[in-house]
Amino acid sequence: QQPVQSPQAVILREGEDAVINCSSSKALYSVHWYRQKHGEAPVFLMILLKGGEQKGHEKISASFNEKKQQSSLYLTASQLSYSGTYFCGTEGPNSGGSNYKLTFGKGTLLTVNP
């Protein structure tokens, strides 16, 4: 089941903040966040495994809610290099353990302008 990402796109000026959400109708085993620049492969940002978990550093961090159905990625004081498409990949109830696989959301296009 594909997770729902929002917003679809966001435009920022350098230094502004953004939040990208990823939600599922069922509890998840894990959420993985990636950033992909045009024509390149996705780059791993972080993974969240536990309900209530928060991870990352000052500039880029993420949270996983207690019910493990929603994750948010926080981009603080954005830089030009943050531009790209952000994907969340989720490991759901039917895709864990030996059936492990990630299902990716449709992505959020983030554009940071000077």
Place this chain on the structure above:
Amino acid sequence: GAVVSQHPSRVICKSGTSVKIECRSLDFQATTMFWYRQFPKQSLMLMATSNEGSKATYEQGVEKDKFLINHASLTLSTLTVTSAHPEDSSFYICSARSQVTTYEQYFGPGTRLTVT
């Protein structure tokens, strides 16, 4: 960090021919490797999951005989697109999951396939 390589990065082939794409985990052993397909401005669609020494598991709608996957070792998986057609043109990306850190998944740089 974990590095996954993919070769070739770009390939152009004629309709009806076959193309092989290699995916290697360079500094770790991969329990599982994944093959994705991505159309422009779209999400990553999982095609198949391959485990070393066993048959690949294909997602619904993916033709096993057309997209042949071999996972010969813990560091190498190959995807062969057989009898390619223009509609097979796409960006193919592999990823690998470490045998040690079993949660993280790292992507290769991708292969742009164009079938003429």
